[in-house]
Amino acid sequence: MAQVVPLLAKTAYVPINPTQTTVTLEKPFCVAAAASVNVFVVRNDAADTTTVLTTNTYASTNIGATAPYLAVNFPNPSCTNPPSLAQLNDLGLVQLTLDQYVIRIGNSTSCFNTPVCNGPLQDGTTYRFLYVFLGATQAVLTQTAWSQPITTPKATPYDNIDLWPGRRSGGMIVITSILSVLTFFVLAGLVAAIITSLMSPSGHIQTTHHEVRSSHTVPQKAQGIEEVASGTAERYAVNPQV
Structure with missing residues (x-):
């Protein structure tokens, strides 16, 4: 089965693929009579490509930098009832039909410490993918070859x-x-302040006038004093005729 490899999903079904953190692959229809499928992920520059189910995880391999990790396990697609081209090309395609046809790698953000983790991929990084087919007892039946290198866009x-x-x-x-x-x-x-000012009634302010009257007292001339003074002067004047 070396000629069979995981394939990137067509852009007609997944317009943006890959993204900076995900890669969407076509599911393997009519490849093997198996119960389920494991998807392994490894960076293209990793030195070790040996698939190990128990020890190599998303976290321990640094997202596939040192060795492959198990990203996801899904039921083997039914070969007797695959999605038709009419369903996939229908503009009203429902998500359920699309999920039957493709598998998105890097779609989870809550599994970093679990043995099987479909965590986000790294941007600007080249990965390869592998399908491993399992029987009902989880025994390995067969596997595909590694996919062609697929690079996520750089942020x-x-x-x-x-x-x-x-x-x-x-x-x-x-x-x-x-x-x-x-x-x-x-x-x-x-x-709002201008509108409130225009709509409120204007108050009429009445002006109170206070009339201030000032009385000025004009001092009267001290005529009596002058007359007395005059009379006194006449009384004490020297009469030259005496």
């Missing part, structure tokens, strides 16, 4: 994203977003 650093009409770093984008939100709230508050 673009956030600070290298070029946004037209000018290049902006991730930090600048965050700051600009925060300032935009704050500006929106300030403008909304200003508009």
Whole structure:
């Protein structure tokens, strides 16, 4: 069975494949009469490609960097009732039909310490895949050859994203977003204050006038004093005719 290898699912069924952390493969229809299928994953540059069920895990092999690990086990697809091309090409294709046809590697985020783990793959890394067919007692019946190398896309650093009409770093984008939100709230508050001012009734303020009258006392001329003084002067004047 060396001529049979796991194949990458067609983009007509899975438009984005592979992704940065997953690779979707076609399930092996009519390959072997088995009860279940194990999927092993290894990095293309790993020195050891020996499949070991008990010791080599997702975590211990550093995601296949040192040796293959068991990613997933699924029931062997029925050869008598495979999905038809009409079902797969139907625009109303349901997920159940798609799951019967493909297997997604790297689809789990909660199995890092378990013997069988379908954890995320690494971006920008080349992997190979292997199908092992098991009988009802979990005995190995046969296996395929390793797949052709399949490379996951490399993630673009956030600070290298070029946004037209000018290049902006991730930090600048965050700051600009925060300032935009704050500006929106300030403008909304200003508009609300203007509307409230226009809709509220205006009060009439009555002005109270206070009349202040000032009385000025004009001092009267001390005429009597002058008359007395005049009379006194006449009394004590020297009469030259005496």
